[in-house]
Amino acid sequence: MKKEQLVNLVEQMTLKEKVDQLLQLAADFYSEKAEAKTGPMAQLNITQDTVNHAGTTLGISGAKEAIRVQKTYMENNRLHIPTLLMADIIHGFRTIFPIPLGLGSSWDLQAAKQMAEVSAKEAAVSGLHVTFSPMVDLVRDPRWGRVMESTGEDPFLNARFAEAFVKGYQGDDLEHDFMRVAACVKHFAAYGAALAGRDYNTVNMSERQLRDQYLPGYKAALDAGAKLVMTSFNTVDGVPATGNEWLFRDVLRGEFGFDGVVISDWGAVQELIPHGVAKDQKEAARLAIQASVDIEMMTNCYTGYLEELITEGTVPEAMLDEAVLRILELKNDLGLFEHPYRGADEALEAQHVLSDEHRSIARDVARRSIVLLKNEHATLPLRKDQTLALVGPAAQSHDVLGVWSWQGKKEEAVTLAQGVQHYAKQVHTQTEAFDYFAPSKEAIEEAVSLAKEAEVVILALGEEDWMSGEASSQTDIRLPQAQLELFDKVRAVAKTLIVTLYNGRPLDLTAIQSADAIVEAWFPGTEAGNALADILFGVYNPSGRLSMSFPENVGQVPVFYNTDNTGRPYLGDPNEKYVSKYLDASNQPRYPFGYGLSYGEVTYSQTIVHQDTVQLGDTITVEATISNHSDYKRRETVQLYVRDIVGKVVRPVRELKGFTQIDLAPQESQTVRFELTTDQLFYVHSNQEWSTEPGEFHVWIAPNSQEGVKTSFTLV
Template sequence: MPEHPASLNSLKQSLVNPLLEQMTLPEKIGQMCQVNGAGGWVPEDLAEAVRNGQVGSVINEVDAETVASLQKIAVEESRLGIPLLIGRDVIHGFKTIFPIPLGQAASWNPELVEQAAGIAAIEAACAGINWTFSPMIDISRDPRWGRIAESFGEDPHLTSELGTAMVRGYQDNGIGACAKHFAGYGASQSGRDYFTTEIPENELRNVYLEPFRAVAKAGVASFMTGFNDLNGVPASGNEFLLQQVLREEWQYPGMVVSDWESISQLTTHGFTADDREAAFEALNAGVDMEMVSRTYADHLASLLEEGRLSIAKIDAMVANILLTKARLGLFDQTFTASVSEGGKQELALEQARQLAAQSCVLLKNNGQCLPLRPQQLKSLAVIGQLADDGYEQLGTWIFDGDERLSETPLQSIRAHLDGVAEVRYAKALETSRSQDQSGFDDAVSVVEQAQAAVLFLGEESILSGEAHCRADLDLPGCQAALVERLSRIGKPLILVVMAGRPLTLAPVLEQVDAVLYAWHPGSMAGPAISDLLFGLQSPSGKLPVTFPKVVGQIPIFYNHKHGGRPPSPETVVHIDEIPVRAKQTSLGMSAFHLDAGYQPQFPFGFGLSYTRFDYRHLSLSHTEITADQSLTIEVELENSGDVAAEEVSQLYVRDLVGSVTRPVKELKGFQRNRLLPGDVKTLQFTLTPEDLAFYDRKQQRLVEPGRFQIWVGGDSDAELTAEFELK
């Protein structure tokens, strides 16, 4: 896709502008309308609308023959021959399903994320799809929100890196990407979908908009507005977001599409009186294309006739759509039904296995319970409904996923131990939500006869994703009771959690010997998890989001502000330590909860390995730099254990004094390295002044002189530190 301004201008002059000059008003409005597909056939009314130029895009049509027929009508039978955008939610795979995006983020591996998106694009293109509504790059600090599963977590830098990688994967393989949801949707109050967000502009710019700014710079084909209202103005009618920020400040040349019926929902918000006013507000704000609802089709012509809208405004928005189609090469394609290339499935599944393995995070491993040694096992118990369910392991938002490609953990464990040890299985629960404990006795019997047990617990896929938010983040149903019952047996107990969000694990954490957090790993969950359980690979995933101890700590995230009374171990008092009838006082108090302290269960960036990595000898190329200098940071990393493994090393920075208060730490770099036992490697990070930039109290992006502290380590609690000054 050409991104240079000269290339874009050439496309406008040679293709877009000549088309605009020929288009009637109904044809222009038609380009601004996206309709829902009929699901495998072309109804005559849809064929006629496409033939008359009244449709610019079709969503949710994945039958290759049907798509080819629609494109043939658009290109060969309509007056101007403008091809259609064929949209689909290809979120973490098409036929081959990769880990949910939050799981992919735990890999901290942009290269694998890009490759996964590329495979998804190739598979989807075989169905005629040329546009996906991904990546979702909402900063997500609230695990109650169901759509955290679709996100890359809580950090702007990690989300920016993985979001741009996913964009490259899609667009280098023929499918336009769509950055969503613009903007602030991840801060929905109470973690409830479709709800209100209140974000101060400075926080909006410094945190929530940063990934969108990154993908805009990387040439993402389109943006999607959110369902939320932001500070009183719904995203689909938000002129500040779509005009001031996106068009004027970022000079974004692509197109903007609404979310599903979100323009007509402006009236539901109470922002407009009816669909007519909703169409006016959305178009005036800068939404180029309306998804599914018909406010544009029904009202733009009369609004133009009344003089409330200008034809120049409509022309500019239609030009954005036509330019996007041109950038995707749609005008140069021959539209015929295609068939998936043979020999690609094995490669896709291997990529899915690798990404799934790197996405799993080892949270606990008492006494080196893991890895399991097959030669020392006579019998292994496998417990839980999620151990052998090829559908549930795929996770949320997998409309086109092929469950037949799934290999479950139970299948892989049995294959790995075939002829070596006996595998005993008990389902124990019908579903993750079940309150029926009648299967517990069978599970107890199986564990009693085994040397160790692996429990596959967590959430069914339907419990996360859009419109699936939770107020209670404990293991649902009676899973905690199952853990408690099995823990009494005294056998080594390994908990594998498959879920679409961080769960509060405190109720079960002390009752198990090891915890491997696998998210929803996708098609190859079984081989990936088996590889880790038996030590064929060492876990290398790191948390992309902070895990709370209890729901009452939410929102809890690593890059919070310092505050005037920051907590410390010395200032924390537990509720049970307060004397009865104690006198009220605020002396010595700090920002903590009496019943939960201030620290999370697991910090951002955390993840254990089967080896030990040591960081030492942190050095800086300069202790003072100027605004035109970069800083080189070096640190020594040693694998001081006896297992070859990969480590994700992380660089954090704190601006100690700013014209607006700055976070206690911010991720500014990371890298993944594989070291053999005893290996020592000198890592190098580069920090530029632009990496230190932020928006000040006047909402101007700048780099302020001052002192900065840096840390390098294996998670956000890294202690190895140094300071420098920017003059």
């Protein structure tokens, strides 16, 4: 449908029909069971006529149901406009992949794109059109439960993953490729900087910091073609994002040139009232529409008061018309006017959803995301002839998907016990059920007894899924006390002890540092046990590298690698007091950004910069040789860091400017070369402009954010 036809369609709509087009309702409102929707309708104070014309729908599941809802909707809609079906498909539809923080730790953009492609295919044949992903919020505080949805603490890495997700979801021809879905980037903006790591809390930062650190990820997703943007719950410079006209009209639409759909998060328009910037629903509706929010999710401020605001002249009808047109354009971009059922197909659903092919891809992506944190005395990989004990709450747990696995089924997930049994000849797994928080005396005794008899003990610890995710902030980010007590008992009798972890955030692992090996598996998804077993037995040499730092303790938080220097920097002398340091802990995280081990030793040569001096517009060639000194083949994530020594604004001590992954055969060396442009040296100044100044820059090619031997060049 051409744009003039869409404009004509808007002109045919009544004022109420246009307002209703801005409403998103959940699946219950379209249920065939009257009792399922009468309560919600009464609660929102809307009529069946409003339901018939609400422009978008949230949480419909299954091809058959999607076709029924679309058919009924179009029959009841006077102008036969199709609805848009949206859902939270965060890291898989039915085939569940690692949580995004785990995907970020793969540093593998192709793996992220594959996840999005598989997710899109399963969602599309099940009738969905839009996913509320990617979340590109920059995260630096592991107390915040939603760090699990982000790809980490670095703006550059987040931006690259944002691009990969969008391209995977949307493909190259969204209108005609019915195996794709539209991507919605979220949460605009800076939701990841909630004070004290408390969900929905205030965000307080300078505009310069917002532009320099937080906006680049969203911008990368938009440049990759993301069709929608979701508002964040937090304030931006004292104004809640959902009613922030500067943020959405000036920055998003004006500066970034985004002309797609903006949707509120669940209930966020009405939350302008408790925020204290709107006195009632009418004022909340005015602020949101003036801020350019096109779709109101699951509150009724628009349907209750937008007609009145327009009739009295407070809001121009043209503002409503532009919002409606953007929604219709999105439906048109998806081809829904010609193909209202789009990809929904029960036969294709049966063929593709949770297929063997998709499970195989999920297994491979999961093992790329797993990070080996510790491996003393080459404890890992395991030999198949070793006598093993597999104990702990996560040993036989199916709780490996993560809380945002909407359609995932725990019973379809592979447990660690199932994965290990494929390889081990002698593995003794405890039979007593083991609670994460209050294990029975019998379960503890059995675990200790099995540990005594084994050559190697695998102690499977971690979080249950509800402990991270939305509304799951925590001040104590250690493992539950019962698990720490279990660790001490098993450690006391185990000859060799390996700890595996399922969790959704960086943890304080101080209490388990005496383990011989520690493997961070995150929530790996449907193929969790197989992927983790592949790592433990060396079928896959671990290649994951942390995308978010692990603190020594919660008192350091937020602790992240690309911090600014201070006027009194701590340089390592423990006797020097009047510098920026703790008396009772290091300044550094226990495991820094970019960190991870593999089997076998690798070394990095001195970084070489081919130009001592450069000018604006030049390209700086930086290289190093990476050598594998082992008999293991391995994938190495080679990282490029830069530091601007003197700037008009204080610059971080290191900034990631590039990375690449290389496959090294046993005893092989490769020279890795980066081409660094002077544009990559730009940063946001106090006047909000991007630029840089002449001066010295340090540069490292390194295996993580704390290692490497620096060299330098000068910009003249």
